[in-house]
Amino acid sequence: MDVGERLTDQNFPESPEKATLEGKNKFLGFWLFLGGETVLFATLFGTYLGLRNSFGKGPEASEIFQLPMVFAATIILLTSSLTSVYAVLALKENRVKQMRRWFFITLLLGLSFLGLEIYEFVEYVHEGHTFTSGAFGSAFYTLVGFHGGHVLFGCLWITALLVRNSGRGLTLYNAPKYYLFALYWHFVDVVWVFIFTVVYLMGKVG
Amino acid sequence: MSNAHAANKSVLWDWLTTVDHKKIGILYLVSGGFFFLVGGLEAVLIRIQLMNPEMTFLTGNLYNQVLTMHGTTMIFLAAMPIIFGFMNAVVPLQIGARDVAFPFVNSLGFWLFFFGGILLNLSWFLGGAPDAGWTAYAPLSTTSTGHGVDFYVLGLQIAGAGTLMGGINFLVTIINMRAPGMTFMRMPLFTWTAFVTSGLILFAFPALTIGLFLLMFERVFEANFFDANMGGNAIIWEHIFWIFGHPEVYILILPAFGIISEVVATFSRKRLFGYSAMVFATVLIGFLGFMVWAHHMFTVGLGPVANSIFAVATMAIAIPTGVKIFNWVFTMWGGKIRFTTANLFSVGFIPTFVMGGVTGVMLAVAPADYQYHDSYFVVAHFHYVIVGGLILGLFSGLYYWYPRMFGLMLNEALGKWNFWTFFIGFHLTFFPQHFLGLMGMPRRYFTYPEEFGLGSLNFISTIGAVFMTVGTIIFIINVVVTHAKGKKVSGDPWDGRTLEWAIPNPTPHYNFLQTPLVRGLDALWIEKMAGNKKMTPAEPVGDIHMPNNSVLPLFMSIGFFIAGFGFIYYSSAGAPALIAIIVGLGIGLACMFLRSWIDDHGHHLHKEDLLKEDKGVDA
Numbered sequence: 104m105d106v107g108e109r110l111t112d113q114n115f116p117e118s119p120e121k122a123t124l125e126g127k128n129k130f131l132g133f134w135l136f137l138g139g140e141t142v143l144f145a146t147l148f149g150t151y152l153g154l155r156n157s158f159g160k161g162p163e164a165s166e167i168f169q170l171p172m173v174f175a176a177t178i179i180l181l182t183s184s185l186t187s188v189y190a191v192l193a194l195k196e197n198r199v200k201q202m203r204r205w206f207f208i209t210l211l212l213g214l215s216f217l218g219l220e221i222y223e224f225v226e227y228v229h230e231g232h233t234f235t236s237g238a239f240g241s242a243f244y245t246l247v248g249f250h251g252g253h254v255l256f257g258c259l260w261i262t263a264l265l266v267r268n269s270g271r272g273l274t275l276y277n278a279p280k281y282y283l284f285a286l287y288w289h290f291v292d293v294v295w296v297f298i299f300t301v302v303y304l305m306g307k308v309g
Numbered sequence: 310m311s312n313a314h315a316a317n318k319s320v321l322w323d324w325l326t327t328v329d330h331k332k333i334g335i336l337y338l339v340s341g342g343f344f345f346l347v348g349g350l351e352a353v354l355i356r357i358q359l360m361n362p363e364m365t366f367l368t369g370n371l372y373n374q375v376l377t378m379h380g381t382t383m384i385f386l387a388a389m390p391i392i393f394g395f396m397n398a399v400v401p402l403q404i405g406a407r408d409v410a411f412p413f414v415n416s417l418g419f420w421l422f423f424f425g426g427i428l429l430n431l432s433w434f435l436g437g438a439p440d441a442g443w444t445a446y447a448p449l450s451t452t453s454t455g456h457g458v459d460f461y462v463l464g465l466q467i468a469g470a471g472t473l474m475g476g477i478n479f480l481v482t483i484i485n486m487r488a489p490g491m492t493f494m495r496m497p498l499f500t501w502t503a504f505v506t507s508g509l510i511l512f513a514f515p516a517l518t519i520g521l522f523l524l525m526f527e528r529v530f531e532a533n534f535f536d537a538n539m540g541g542n543a544i545i546w547e548h549i550f551w552i553f554g555h556p557e558v559y560i561l562i563l564p565a566f567g568i569i570s571e572v573v574a575t576f577s578r579k580r581l582f583g584y585s586a587m588v589f590a591t592v593l594i595g596f597l598g599f600m601v602w603a604h605h606m607f608t609v610g611l612g613p614v615a616n617s618i619f620a621v622a623t624m625a626i627a628i629p630t631g632v633k634i635f636n637w638v639f640t641m642w643g644g645k646i647r648f649t650t651a652n653l654f655s656v657g658f659i660p661t662f663v664m665g666g667v668t669g670v671m672l673a674v675a676p677a678d679y680q681y682h683d684s685y686f687v688v689a690h691f692h693y694v695i696v697g698g699l700i701l702g703l704f705s706g707l708y709y710w711y712p713r714m715f716g717l718m719l720n721e722a723l724g725k726w727n728f729w730t731f732f733i734g735f736h737l738t739f740f741p742q743h744f745l746g747l748m749g750m751p752r753r754y755f756t757y758p759e760e761f762g763l764g765s766l767n768f769i770s771t772i773g774a775v776f777m778t779v780g781t782i783i784f785i786i787n788v789v790v791t792h793a794k795g796k797k798v799s800g801d802p803w804d805g806r807t808l809e810w811a812i813p814n815p816t817p818h819y820n821f822l823q824t825p826l827v828r829g830l831d832a833l834w835i836e837k838m839a840g841n842k843k844m845t846p847a848e849p850v851g852d853i854h855m856p857n858n859s860v861l862p863l864f865m866s867i868g869f870f871i872a873g874f875g876f877i878y879y880s881s882a883g884a885p886a887l888i889a890i891i892v893g894l895g896i897g898l899a900c901m902f903l904r905s906w907i908d909d910h911g912h913h914l915h916k917e918d919l920l921k922e923d924k925g926v927d928a
Contacts, residue, residue, distance in 0.1 A: 106910055124485070128410040132481040135511055139473060143515035146552070150523065150534065150545055157540025159533060234532060238540035241532035245523070263905050276908065 109272035115197045120282035122275050129279045137290050144294050147249055148301060151242040155306065159237015164306035167232050169223075173303045176219045177295065180254075183212035184292040187285045194281055199272050202281070206261055209288065213258045220251050243302065250298055253291045260284055326858040328412035329818055333419050334397030335714060340423055341390030347430065348382035349781060351375050356738070356774040359767050362759040372755035373440035374457065378430075380443030381461065384557070385468055386426040388699055392564045393418075393475050395706050396503045398714050400479060402809035402816070403497045405488025405825045405832075410481035411474075412856040413904070418474040420866035425468025428873050432460035442753060444554070447535035447546040451527045456877050462525045463873035467866070469517055476510030479503055488808075489847040490827035494588065497807040497831075498581060501588050502567030505595040506560050512599065513556035520549040529880050544609060551602035559598035562694060563591060565702025566633055569655045572709050573637050575803055576652035577644025580831055583636040590629035597626050607678045616675040623673035630666055634659060649803075650724030654705035657732050661701060665693030668743065683753075686746025692739045704731070704784070712802045716815045717795035723787040727780050734776025741766040741773075806834040811844045819853045819914060822923050853914040861900045868896030 106123060116122040121130050155164065190205035224244070227233075234244045261284050268277050327333060354375050358367040367375060401409055409415050432438040439461035441450035450458045483496070483504045496504075524546070526532035533539035535546055574581040581587060603611060603619040637659055646652070668690040672678055681687055704727070711719045745766050750757060757763045801810040808825060811833045823846035829835045836844055872893025878886040 107908060128481050128485050131485060132411060132477050135477050135480050139477070139511045139515045142512050143519055146516045146519040146549055150519070150549070153542055153545050154534065154540065157542075159539040234526075234530065238533045238536070238542070241526065241534050241541070245526060245532070245534075260905075263902060267906055276910065280905070 106275040109274055110197060110278075112197055115273075116275075118195070119197075119273060119275060119278035120194075121279075123279075126275065126279040129283060133283045133286055137286065140290060144246075144249070144297075147246045148297065151246045151302065154238040154242040155302075157238035159239065161232045161236030161240050162230055164239065164243075165308075167227055167230050168303050168306050169226075170303065170307060172219060172223060173299065176216055176223075177299050179212050179216045179219070180292055180295050183209045183216070184289055186212065187288045191282065191285045194273065194278060197273055202273075203265060203269075206265060206281070206284075210258055210261050210265070213254055213261075213288075217251065217254055217258065220247070220254075247298060247302065250291065250294055253294070257284070257288055257291055260287070323858070325863050326416075326860045328408075328416045328856050328858055330397045330401050330409050330412065330415060331714070331816055331818070333415050334394045334399075336394075336419055337390045337397060337422075338394035338714070340419075340426065341387050341394055344382050344386035344426055344430075345391070346781070348379055348387050349778070351379035351382065353774055353778055355379060356771040358755060359757075360771040361768065362761075362764050363756055368755050370437075370440055373442075373753075374438040376753060377440055377442050377457075377461070378433075378438045381429065381439070381465070382426075383695075384443060384561070385465060386422075386429070388561050388695070388703075389472060390422055390426075391703050392506070392561065393422075393472075395499075395564065395568070395703075395710065396475075396479055396506075399710060399809055400500050400503050401482065401486070402713070402812065402820060403500045403807050404483060404486060404491050405808050405821060405827060406482065406486040407820045407824075407853065408856060409478050410486055411478045413859055413862065413909075414474050414478050416859065417862035417865060418471040418478065420862045421471030421474070421869065422468045423471075424866045424870040425464045425466070425471065425873075428467060428870055429460055429464025432457055432464075435460075444550055445524065445546075446550075447524070447527070447543040448537075450524060450546075451535050456881070458524070459528060459877040459880075462521050462528070463877050466518065466521045466525070467869050467873055469514055469521070470869075471866075472510060473514045473518070476507040476514065479507040480511065483507070488821075488824050488827055491832070492827075494585065495827055495830045495832070497567075498570035498584070498587055498591075499564070499567035502563040502570075502591055505591050506563045509556045509560045509563075509595050509598060513553045513560065516549055517553035517557075520546065520553065523549070525876065529876060544606075547606055547609065548602070551605045552599075555602040555605065556595075556598045558691075558694070559594055561699050562702075563594065565658070565699045565706075566591065568702045568706040568709070569637060569658055570633075570640075571807065572651050572655040572705050573640050574831075575709070575806055576647045576649055576655075577641050578647075578804070579640055579644040580806075580834075581636070582639035582642075583632070584830060586632055587636055590632040593629040594626060597622060597629075601626065604673055604675075604678075607675045608682045620673050620675045624670055627666060627670050634663060634666075649708070650719070650721055650728055651705045651708035651803075653725065653728045654701050654708065657728065658698060658701040658705065661693060661697035661732075661735070665690060665697055668693065681746065683751055684746035685742045685750045685752055688752045689739050689742035689746060692742070696735055696739070701732070701735075704728070709803070710809075711791075712798045712814065713809055713816065715792075716797055717791050718798045718802060719791050720787050720795070723783055723790065727783045727787060729780075730776050730783060731780030734773045734778075734780055737773025737776060738770050739773070741770050745770075801833075806831040808832050808844070811836075817922070819855060819919070822919060823850055824848050850916055850920060852916055853919065854911055855914060856911045857909055859904075859909070861904050865897050865900035868893050868898075868900060872897065 110119060121127050186205050186209045190202045190209065193202035193205060233240050235241070264280055264284060271277070324332060324336070354367055358364050358372060397409070397415070401407070435456070437455050437457045439445070439457040441453050441458055445458065445461060483500060487496070523532070523534045527534055527536070533541045535541045535543045537543065570581055570587060601619055601623045603615060604623045607616050648656070668686070672681055672687065672690060708719055708724055711717065745763055748763060750763050798814060800812055800814040803810070811825060812821060825832065825844035826847035828845070833844065870893070872890050875886045875889030875893055879890065
């Protein structure tokens with residue numbers, strides 16, 4: 104069977120994302136990449152932990168963090184992880200329409216999260232908490248901004264995938280692509296859980 | 310079909326767009342070799358300046374630049390790429406694969422390294438090179454004037470991204486692409502070391518990525534990570550740098566261990582002694598390599614508990630390393646040894662590396678380190694392990710695999726001249742530096758007064774550097790002579806033991822017509838002992854699926870190269886630099902987008918053509 108051929112319910116393999124050697128390679132390679140990404144964020148977290156009480160000329164963390172808004176952002180992002188799980192479930196059963204719908208909702212949630220984050224950053228800048236106001240500011244915007252950059256990249260990625268494959272069914276060629284996006288999205292979510300804990304909760308009470 | 314297709318296009322275009330691991334291996338080797346010569350020239354300039362007391366050949370800031378670029382070039386642009394060259398050229402063949410797992414990413418990794426290296430070296434022509442040492446400690450690096458350190462940051466960022474991709478690629482290749490029967494414990498030791506090194510790259514390089522980002526933000530966008538006045542902490546840089554930097558030295562030395570293991574076994578006509586202990590030692594070194602970074606920071610003042618823990622962990626690495634040394638010696642014991650040039654370099658490596666290891670354990674003793682720290686004793690130590698270890702290993706690998714990579718045999722007589730001049734020159738250069746360090750000569754100083762009595766040992770050291778230069782020039786002559794009138798060799802000139810010698814010369818671009826069936830360690834040797842002329846195939850001759858060439862990796866790297874320039878000049882040039890950043894990142898992202906957008910299913914080589922071609926090779 105050609106990898107570009109549309110899969111039918113009759114020849115649909117158990118795991119279309121791992122049915123070819125290329126798919127298997129991508130699957131493993133992406134897990135390893137996420138391992139590297141873990142070190143990347145661990146380094147950022149380490150730096151942040153070392154500098155989180157060095158406010159310099161800026162305000163203190165407990166003065167500026169607004170937990171309700173951050174909580175809303177957290178719920179939005181966690182929900183987007185759930186919707187991407189639904190998308191992958193649909194992918195595994197060759198329900199293309201549902202899969203694309205769930206990924207589209209994931210994208211919308213990702214964009215809302217980004218919107219909230221930008222709003223939050225603008226607020227902070229007004230209150231004097233900027234990238235250059237002190238070591239805390241630099242570490243905060245670098246860590247949270249790197250995460251935001253990952254969300255932005257994920258949004259661009261799933262947009263490109265959805266547009267490119269509109270009107271096309273699942274193939275052994277595009278199934279791994281969808282699947283890897285979902286993996287990436289979960290990873291970005293997990294990082295946010297740590298940011299919520301280490302940056303916001305510890306900033307409020309630590 | 311694809312051969313006829315490729316022949317229509319120019320040779321240059323083929324090399325710019327290739328995704329063939331064998332060609333990418335040669336690209337890595339040639340570019341790494343070029344940067345090795347650049348870094349070597351810088352070393353010679355340093356030795357000329359230090360030849361006599363109070364020389365004025367190369368002073369002050371210019372000396373700092375040469376010194377910084379010598380270290381940075383040798384580690385990131387010479388040693389790493391040459392290692393990747395061998396990994397590309399050899400690993401897929403040793404495991405019986407037709408290519409690496411991600412041929413496109415392989416090409417991208419090379420071009421990113423290449424443009425990162427070019428970007429870094431352009432600093433020489435654009436207002437001065439980085440001058441804060443290869444370790445770029447803050448706040449020296451954050452307050453260094455001019456754009457030198459910006460070139461360091463962006464050049465290494467781009468080259469480092471390429472390295473990280475290479476690491477992931479080889480991990481997946483080795484895990485997923487092994488031929489039938491090639492279990493993990495049947496893999497040749499070079500493949501094992503490539504595997505562990507790739508794992509170290511995966512977990513060490515992201516730390517450097519972040520370190521460089523922080524340094525860039527600090528210099529270009531006025532962040533305050535390392536500025537104590539704004540609450541920053543310069544020690545953070547040291548931790549991040551060495552969390553990357555110490556695994557990096559094992560990233561460098563492990564593949565050399567692999568090369569030595571292959572060469573010593575082949576030229577002793579014996580199976581490697583203690584194979585499973587060697588594998589275990591390799592993995593253990595890789596594991597411990599992540600727990601010793603603070604031994605670079607004993608004098609920072611982390612306290613006696615931290616220093617003790619890191620001291621003990623560091624000394625523990627001597628145990629698996631010692632296992633390796635003994636295994637090489639026992640492999641030779643009772644073997645039918647041939648002292649080819651490749652084997653000379655390997656045998657020369659063993660005692661040299663032991664000396665570097667011994668000074669390593671001395672340095673690991675934290676209280677004693679307060680005396681050695683930042684002296685020429687340290688310089689002598691790391692040159693013993695990196696030149697005496699890695700570079701001798703790389704020369705050994707070059708002489709050993711040259712017939713496989715280029716189909717030609719390097720001249721053995723010139724090779725022996727190469728070995729002896731380089732080997733004697735090496736010890737002459739660096740052995741006296743131990744004593745210079747103990748006499749109190751600090752590293753990185755550009756001169757010393759006459760009455761300190763450091764003159765004669767420094768003079769000897771410089772004579773040694775001349776010998777090493779002569780050795781390197783003999784090697785270049787050897788390459789030229791070999792390509793001018795070298796004799797073509799068969800696919801198995803050394804009576805090899807592993808799969809890379811099981812295929813004809815020149816290597817077909819699909820490597821194996823039929824995937825071989827591996828029946829044990831030293832797969833080819835087993836077939837030879839069983840009286841078989843060829844490997845037993847694991848599959849009938851059939852169509853072979855191959856990846857398509859692509860120019861996107863080249864353009865993507867050029868995009869990031871342009872963006873790199875923008876970031877370097879952003880703090881002084883403003884708007885034009887911003888345009889460069891936007892255009893460069895735009896090109897990079899557009900190439901990524903195109904890669905995702907254009908369906909690329911590769912192509913098939915047809916059975917009939919393959920059989921015709923195969924007959925042609927045999928006749």
